[in-house]
Amino acid sequence: MSSVRTRIPPSPTGYLHVGNAWAAFFNWLFARRHGGRVVLRIEDTDPTRSSPEYERAIYEDLRWLGMDWDEGPDVGGPYGPYRQSERTELYREAAEALLRAGAAYPCYCTPEEIEQERQRALAERRPYRYSGRCRTRPEQEIRALRAAGVRPALRLDVGRFHDPAWSSGWLERRREEGGPERLYVVVHDLIRGEVAFALDELDDFIVVRSDGTALYNFANVVDDHDMRITHVLRAVEHLSNTPRQVLLYRALGWEPPQFAHLPVLVGPDRRKLSKRHGDAALREYRDELFLPEALRNFFALMAWYPEDGREIFSTEELVRRFDLSQVGRASPVFDRQKLVWMNGEYMRRALREDPERVVELVAGYLVRHGLLPGPPTSDQRVYVRRVVEVLGERIKEGSDVLRYGDFFFLDLPRYDPQAVEAYLRGEQAAAV
RNA sequence: GGCCCCAUCGUCUAGAGGCCUAGGAUACCGCCCUCUCAAGGCGGAGACGGGGAUUCGAAUUCCCCUGGGGCCA
Numbered sequence: 151m152s153s154v155r156t157r158i159p160p161s162p163t164g165y166l167h168v169g170n171a172w173a174a175f176f177n178w179l180f181a182r183r184h185g186g187r188v189v190l191r192i193e194d195t196d197p198t199r200s201s202p203e204y205e206r207a208i209y210e211d212l213r214w215l216g217m218d219w220d221e222g223p224d225v226g227g228p229y230g231p232y233r234q235s236e237r238t239e240l241y242r243e244a245a246e247a248l249l250r251a252g253a254a255y256p257c258y259c260t261p262e263e264i265e266q267e268r269q270r271a272l273a274e275r276r277p278y279r280y281s282g283r284c285r286t287r288p289e290q291e292i293r294a295l296r297a298a299g300v301r302p303a304l305r306l307d308v309g310r311f312h313d314p315a316w317s318s319g320w321l322e323r324r325r326e327e328g329g330p331e332r333l334y335v336v337v338h339d340l341i342r343g344e345v346a347f348a349l350d351e352l353d354d355f356i357v358v359r360s361d362g363t364a365l366y367n368f369a370n371v372v373d374d375h376d377m378r379i380t381h382v383l384r385a386v387e388h389l390s391n392t393p394r395q396v397l398l399y400r401a402l403g404w405e406p407p408q409f410a411h412l413p414v415l416v417g418p419d420r421r422k423l424s425k426r427h428g429d430a431a432l433r434e435y436r437d438e439l440f441l442p443e444a445l446r447n448f449f450a451l452m453a454w455y456p457e458d459g460r461e462i463f464s465t466e467e468l469v470r471r472f473d474l475s476q477v478g479r480a481s482p483v484f485d486r487q488k489l490v491w492m493n494g495e496y497m498r499r500a501l502r503e504d505p506e507r508v509v510e511l512v513a514g515y516l517v518r519h520g521l522l523p524g525p526p527t528s529d530q531r532v533y534v535r536r537v538v539e540v541l542g543e544r545i546k547e548g549s550d551v552l553r554y555g556d557f558f559f560l561d562l563p564r565y566d567p568q569a570v571e572a573y574l575r576g577e578q579a580a581a582v
Numbered sequence: 583g584g585c586c587c588c589a590u591c592g593u594c595u596a597g598a599g600g601c602c603u604a605g606g607a608u609a610c611c612g613c614c615c616u617c618u619c620a621a622g623g624c625g626g627a628g629a630c631g632g633g634g635a636u637u638c639g640a641a642u643u644c645c646c647c648u649g650g651g652g653c654c655a
Binding site for chain 1: 583584585586587588589592593594595596597605606607608609619620621650651652653654655
């Protein structure tokens with residue numbers, strides 16, 4: 151059996167997102183568990199939203215989390231380039247291969263025409279599927295369109311797969327109760343089991359846009375194949391795309407990788423964790439003094455329990471025990487409160503084992519919050535060290551430093567209004 | 583609209599037919615420890631979305647519904 155290769159495919163359109171970091175961690179765990187390799191691929195196909203700064207930030211955040219990778223834009227590797235923006239030629243070649251094989255055809259339909267088709271389907275209350283008009287468009291019509299400067303998109307000819315010569319061995323014949331026999335693309339998902347998609351539900355989808363750029367599904371297939379990815383662990387939102395991708399692999403004569411569709415991390419409102427939640431960027435947790443080892447432990451416990459009754463696991467243990475078949479299928483809510491508790495566990499451990507590390511972190515936090523003018527002088531460091539000693543196990547996250555210790559750095563303390571009412575307004579208070 | 587995924591305490595989850603009067607953790611509430619807070623100890627409250635079916639027996643299997651989410655446009 152060939153050795154395991156997984157991938158981490160962030161888009162440099164913003165800071166590394168907690169949900170992506172979580173999925174990245176599972177990919178990393180799985181690869182490390184099986185002695186495999188991790189590939190980092192930068193998905194920067196959208197030039198208007200991607201930036202080198204974000205790419206650097208992603209490396210930084212992933213490394214901070216304790217992730218490492220064996221191949222990637224920054225470390226090189228035998229199957230590069232590892233940036234999608236540098237792979238357009240490869241997509242073009244693959245598109246030509248599709249065309250040569252007769253698995254795809256150019257489509258000259260305009261967005262307006264497609265929209266009309268869709269509206270008609272809607273009005274007639276039948277599911278919309280592309281008509282396949284361009285598959286049989288007369289030659290002279292095509293010539294005329296070309297002459298008029300219309301550039302075609304490329305569509306996969308899904309109908310082709312009904313031909314046994316194209317589909318033997320990997321499409322399955324099944325008969326729903328009372329229905330006719332149909333062909334199915336069956337995804338053998340490592341987490342969800344068999345998921346079957348009827349071939350005739352799929353229409354001829356676009357593979358390359360008329361401007362020549364590859365669609366996500368297509369670029370992904372080409373990349374994962376070229377990079378010899380054996381296991382694709384990604385969020386369920388990609389499950390519906392998987393049959394299309396499988397068709398693409400097969401049309402190109404390639405063997406698809408194994409798939410495992412992870413649940414989606416959601417916020418307290420049960421909606422997908424996003425920038426709307428305000429605290430979706432991994433680095434905000436770093437800034438709030440969450441420790442990477444705490445985050446790793448916490449991440450592991452979302453959708454997976456290595457063992458019931460225990461919560462604290464070292465990363466080494468997690469690697470040793472990781473088992474995809476035990477990963478849950480329901481969307482876990484990212485529970486910040488529990489993270490705070492767990493961070494407290496690790497913070498107390500750090501205080502015991504490496505207090506200087508905590509001093510360092512707290513000093514940085516104080517600087518960020520304006521309680522220290524800048525990087526501490528050696529005197530200030532001594533002071534911060536003593537503050538940390540005093541605060542001790544009260545520190546579970548950054549805000550606790552302020553909550554319990556801001557007066558160490560202020561001329562006048564900030565009073566809690568409730569406490570003032572309760573204690574300082576009393577009869578004896580003035581006398582005291 | 584079609585297709586796909588999901589469903590146990592507020593939250594993370596254990597549970598793979600009888601071990602379940604549904605276990606643990608977190609959060610919450612008490613009590614203890616204690617000059618305060620934190621940590622810790624002890625205790626409490628808190629869940630199988632609904633309906634059928636299979637079975638001697640279902641949280642666990644099957645079907646339907648409901649509710650969330652996603653993909654395709």
